[in-house]
Amino acid sequence: MLEILDLSRKLDPETARVERRRLGEELARLQRAAFVHGLPALFVFEGLDGAGKGDSLAHLVEWLDPRGFQVHAPRGPSEEEALRPAWWRFWLRTPPRGGLALFDRSWHGELVQRRLDGTLDDAAWERALAQTREFEQQLAADGTVVVKFWLHVSREEQKRRVRAWAKDEHQRWRAELARERREHGRKETLRVVEEVLARTHVPEAPWVLVEADDDQWRRVGVMRGAADALRRGLAARGVTVADPSAPDRAAVSPPVAPTPDTLPPGFAIPVDSPLARADLSLRLDKADAQRELAAAQARLRELEFTCYARRQTTIVAFEGWDAAGKGSAIKRLIGELDPRGYAVIPVAGPTAEEKAHHYLWRFWRDLPKGGHLAVFDRTWYGRVLVERVEGFAGEEAWRRAYREINEFERALTEAGVVLVKFWLHVSPEEQLRRFRAREANPDKRYKIVPEDWRNRARWPQYVEAVGDMLRQTSTAAAPWAIVEAEDKPYARVKVLRTVVDALERAVGRDAKS
Amino acid sequence: MLEILDLSRKLDPETARVERRRLGEELARLQRAAFVHGLPALFVFEGLDGAGKGDSLAHLVEWLDPRGFQVHAPRGPSEEEALRPAWWRFWLRTPPRGGLALFDRSWHGELVQRRLDGTLDDAAWERALAQTREFEQQLAADGTVVVKFWLHVSREEQKRRVRAWAKDEHQRWRAELARERREHGRKETLRVVEEVLARTHVPEAPWVLVEADDDQWRRVGVMRGAADALRRGLAARGVTVADPSAPDRAAVSPPVAPTPDTLPPGFAIPVDSPLARADLSLRLDKADAQRELAAAQARLRELEFTCYARRQTTIVAFEGWDAAGKGSAIKRLIGELDPRGYAVIPVAGPTAEEKAHHYLWRFWRDLPKGGHLAVFDRTWYGRVLVERVEGFAGEEAWRRAYREINEFERALTEAGVVLVKFWLHVSPEEQLRRFRAREANPDKRYKIVPEDWRNRARWPQYVEAVGDMLRQTSTAAAPWAIVEAEDKPYARVKVLRTVVDALERAVGRDAKS
Numbered sequence A, B: 001m002l003e004i005l006d007l008s009r010k011l012d013p014e015t016a017r018v019e020r021r022r023l024g025e026e027l028a029r030l031q032r033a034a035f036v037h038g039l040p041a042l043f044v045f046e047g048l049d050g051a052g053k054g055d056s057l058a059h060l061v062e063w064l065d066p067r068g069f070q071v072h073a074p075r076g077p078s079e080e081e082a083l084r085p086a087w088w089r090f091w092l093r094t095p096p097r098g099g100l101a102l103f104d105r106s107w108h109g110e111l112v113q114r115r116l117d118g119t120l121d122d123a124a125w126e127r128a129l130a131q132t133r134e135f136e137q138q139l140a141a142d143g144t145v146v147v148k149f150w151l152h153v154s155r156e157e158q159k160r161r162v163r164a165w166a167k168d169e170h171q172r173w174r175a176e177l178a179r180e181r182r183e184h185g186r187k188e189t190l191r192v193v194e195e196v197l198a199r200t201h202v203p204e205a206p207w208v209l210v211e212a213d214d215d216q217w218r219r220v221g222v223m224r225g226a227a228d229a230l231r232r233g234l235a236a237r238g239v240t241v242a243d244p245s246a247p248d249r250a251a252v253s254p255p256v257a258p259t260p261d262t263l264p265p266g267f268a269i270p271v272d273s274p275l276a277r278a279d280l281s282l283r284l285d286k287a288d289a290q291r292e293l294a295a296a297q298a299r300l301r302e303l304e305f306t307c308y309a310r311r312q313t314t315i316v317a318f319e320g321w322d323a324a325g326k327g328s329a330i331k332r333l334i335g336e337l338d339p340r341g342y343a344v345i346p347v348a349g350p351t352a353e354e355k356a357h358h359y360l361w362r363f364w365r366d367l368p369k370g371g372h373l374a375v376f377d378r379t380w381y382g383r384v385l386v387e388r389v390e391g392f393a394g395e396e397a398w399r400r401a402y403r404e405i406n407e408f409e410r411a412l413t414e415a416g417v418v419l420v421k422f423w424l425h426v427s428p429e430e431q432l433r434r435f436r437a438r439e440a441n442p443d444k445r446y447k448i449v450p451e452d453w454r455n456r457a458r459w460p461q462y463v464e465a466v467g468d469m470l471r472q473t474s475t476a477a478a479p480w481a482i483v484e485a486e487d488k489p490y491a492r493v494k495v496l497r498t499v500v501d502a503l504e505r506a507v508g509r510d511a512k513s
Helices: A013-036 A053-061 A107-117 A122-141 A155-167 A172-184 A186-199 A215-236 A286-310 A326-334 A361-365 A380-384 A395-414 A428-440 A450-457 A459-473 A488-507 B013-036 B053-061 B107-117 B122-141 B155-167 B172-184 B186-199 B215-236 B286-310 B326-334 B361-365 B380-384 B395-414 B428-440 B450-457 B459-473 B488-507
Strands: A041-047 A069-072 A100-104 A145-152 A207-211 A314-320 A342-346 A373-377 A418-425 A480-484 B041-047 B069-072 B100-104 B145-152 B207-211 B314-320 B342-346 B373-377 B418-425 B480-484
Touching (some): A041 A053, A041 A107, A041 A215, A053 A069, A053 A100, A053 A145, A053 A215, A107 A186, A122 A145, A122 A186, A122 B395, A145 A215, A155 A172, A172 A186, A286 A326, A286 A488, A314 A488, A326 A342, A326 A373, A326 A418, A326 A488, A380 A459, A395 A459, A395 B122, A428 A450, A450 A459, B041 B053, B041 B107, B053 B069, B053 B100, B053 B145, B053 B215, B107 B122, B107 B186, B122 B186, B155 B172, B172 B186, B207 B215, B286 B326, B326 B342, B326 B373, B326 B488, B395 B418, B395 B459, B418 B488, B459 B480, B480 B488
Parallel strands (some): A041 A145, A314 A373, A314 A418, A342 A373, B041 B100, B041 B145, B145 B207, B314 B373, B314 B418, B342 B373, B418 B480
């Protein structure tokens, strides 16, 4: 299969940019449709060292809603995993309906490695191939889209890349790892790879081979493969996803009548609220913001590697008004990060299992591993916000929660975790403008739901709850940052910079990994 | 606190037996009420080596429904745990509403050990005590019953026990461990223990001190402490649990009118069903059964240790007709086992998270660790039984499931797991007799629900589904055992013996750990 690939294929940067944007926007629509229709998907990335697995992943997730995918980078079984049957750790990572699981290396890479190392005799090898097919077919039969990417790189290009790693202090460890793996030789390795590809290439879980010598060609190839797979998966369920630029789009999405405003008449933020001090006139010129954002993102990426190397864990907690821009701030925050180093945790109403435990239980459960970054899109503060305002928690319970939360956060910061907490603040007037804009845009209309209008009617209660929260849970080790979010560019830059500052304070301003 | 204990306290075996039965029956009622009213409870067992923590636990759970408790024996943080803040692994093990978590050693034992080892300076020690109080108080404030048992043993008795371990080949490792721990000396150790007890003895999470030199006294003391705690926890919620032997009991539980039988008229098991071959006249004399049961339980306990030492994992899967006696067979199966070595996994309708995954996902997730025993009370066969009969799974899906399940089980047995599958079979007539007996008994009436009568109406469909299941999933590595369960003593002995046989085949008939 691999010999027919033409590794000289290239795309010029401008064509690639246009194509990536087109595919990226489609992928975002497909992901949303997959979520709505409960379609799970599992993508595997395999390839020789230097083929560009991590980079392909990063360029793919750039377009996706971070609340809808999980990146897995399994490396050898852990202590716990080694005590279970071999497939346990992969079964546990299969995506839920509507979710997307992305594997940077997988059971396939391990299979190749074990065969090369000689730990699989012919019978075990046959059996392992059968188990692999079985695993993927069971998922596919259950409705999961399963697609596997083999990124193929030439001998010359691979050598060049590994040499480049060796010269980069951040990447040197990768070069060393690659050299170790080289002991089996390219020819022998590819012989085994070929056999795995051929024998696990089934209609329900196909391999997509991508020429990977040219970065642009590879990135576009991966995005196209991903979009094709999701599109087919949705089509099999009778779902087609319309392109909003299609001419007949307006006809199928007629404008909706604006909902009457629900804000209590005459409402204004009381002057004694901590929110009243936020200067909502703060703005940033778009070009300046772009520049500052890019610089901060680049710095954060460096810090991500430094933190990983030093086992420095980070938690970023987002709260704020509906439509204050949490989602887009999170997107910018993680925009340039290696997706293997972070997870975005969307917090919605608790599941039955979560409800059966202490309200902090699920946040304890979701704490990141040492060296990783977790971004909580809404947080444990729900206890003193929505649960208080809606009466889901009794007064005694939410009053007690300030101390409990302070203790929870103290346990984190004492364990060395960097904890950054954001309240994204907009005026009620700006919120209304954003609600209206969403109503008017058929592609964004899904973002505005009746609950948003109900919450808006409760601004007075929420302002009080937010004020109490800010006053009682802003501690030295875990202070709140109020983000003036009336101007989106300003808010995004402030978020990025606040996180960068906090990490630089933790690991040192000149820290490199 | 400890000096006031009178370690010469004793109970004669007959008084203890009567008292244990009385408390045990009350504990069973209290546990059921806690489940119904969603009351969570957490019991901690601490004490010096040889104090009898494991034995106390075993004598406590003997009376409990194994589906309602979990035993945790935390030993140092694992690789995964060490990458999270220290309390993560304990928060994850907090009980759900209605559940009971039992800790054989806990954060308290670790705290004592770290203080003795000198790894906690005064500030860290103060902080750790504060965190301990905080953790327990947060749970208590959320409604969890938190009780901590300190089992206190005299120097002489402890020495005697450790010497006895050293002479027993099964227990020698415990003697060695205890000797290592002795390096700090009893006096120094108890000084630290005293401080932990005093400073974490709060009304919402009290210590119960139990004199442990006499086994009988200790067992009764622990059971009484547990019953008192649950009774108080329920009373705080306004729930009182009536003793069925109380004279006014009949007045509050009037007899109910028998439900009309729902079995289709004229139904009989078709002769071509694999169930038709079961000889339901098989019986065992009660005394014989008792003797055989005791012998098999003792042997199984030996095998439990052997399997633990050899990392031999076991899974026992129970399916069968409603009222066929699954619950009581499971109780006998685990009756003499060390509760730290097994878990009973009750399988009910899937939660939202489970529904969002492949139907086998939750069974993969719940696979036991190497060396442990998992008992599934109902299983993955739900796919081809209730899901088929009730139409929750489409025909294509349940037909596919036979292969999927065979592959799942093959993955287990190939990984070395011993897998035993039971179908507990009774006649429709015997089922009716048992339903009627439950209706007539106020204490068992909760066990019979309208769903049981609905299922009974579907005997013909179930007989067909069971027949297909037995024919298509009885494989060489994972055969079905049909248990003739018309006579309960016979069924219980057959279950025990089948498991013992399977394990002896796996580890050798003369195996000792």
